[in-house]
Amino acid sequence: MRLERLLLAAFGLALAGDLGSLLAGFTPGHTVCKPLLMPLLAGWAVCAWRACGERAGRVxxxxxxALLFGWGGDVLLLFDAEPAFLGGMASFAAGHVCYLLLFTRYGTARPHTLPLGLAYGAALVGTVALLWADLPAELRVxxxxxxxxxxxxxxxxxxxGLAAGAGGALxxxxxxxxxxxxxEWPQLPRPDFWIMLTYAAAQYLLARGVLATLNPTAAVPTTPARARP
Incomplete structure (x- = not known):
């Protein structure tokens, strides 16, 4: 349990360091902190699962x-080049496939599935349609x-459930x-800060939702998830 909490605290410190570096425009800090996030979160997930007791070792x-594919995408997106961007996108896509397999295997039907599906479908079509003309031609597909x-x-x-659902939305x-x-749409001030904030919260909530679903009696500690480009 102590190692579990230490890893979660280290994740929080890395997030704080990354967010602070982004706000300060300190690129070396971002370069150091960002690659630490997903390995620390993956380590926490393993320890949290082993703390469940009878299912120890079966994380x-x-x-x-999924978390390590996210790490691969994080590292590749540190490089400002189109091949690195495409590679990072492919790594994140592989992570999404892992999550989809988890949700299919362990998820259960929830109320309001149809309205939620329609909302996500509308968001997908609308966003892609609006972005299409402004994206570089080679990146559209x-x-x-x-x-x-x-x-x-x-x-x-x-x-x-709610935690994982919020993670997916973020x-x-x-x-x-x-x-x-x-x-090249108008951006919020410090857009990288907001990207990292929502991304890190998403990955934490997804991991927490998976662990809570597989063992509802497990005490999965919470922490403020802050902090991606």
Whole structure:
């Protein structure tokens, strides 16, 4: 339990360091802190699962894989080059596939599924349609395909309850902020800060939702999830 809490605290410190670096425009701090986030969160997930008792050692490998694919995307997006961006998007897409498999295997049907699906479908079509003309031509199809996969993940995340559902929605918001920047739309001040804030909260809530679903009696500690480009 102590290691679990230490890893969660380290995750929080790395988030704070990353967010602070983004607010201060301190690029080296962002470069150091960002790659630490997902490995620390994956380590916390493993320890939290082992603390469950009778299922110790059986942390779902798909959850760890999803977080580590997120780490791969985080590292690749540190490089300002189109091949790195496409590679990062592919790594995040692989993570979304892992999450989708988890939600399909362990999720249950929830009320209001149809209205939620319609809302996500409308958001997907509307966002891609609005972004399409402003995206670089070579990125239009990859971004559209990735958006479809991301939206499906966000929609299915609600099968694991409120925490995971909120995580899926925040992941969608985070990547929409990235896409709007690529399309050169007007941005909020310090857009990278908001991207990291929503992304880190999304990954934490998704991991917490998976753990809580697989063992509802487990005490999964909470922490303020702050803090991606």
């Amino acid at each position: 779902p490998p798909l959850l760890v894989a 990859p971004v559209a395909g990735y958006s479809l996969l991301l939206t499906a993940m966000a929609f299915r995340s609600a099968r694991l 992941f969608l918001l985070s990547d929409t902020l990235i896409a709007s920047g690529i399309a």
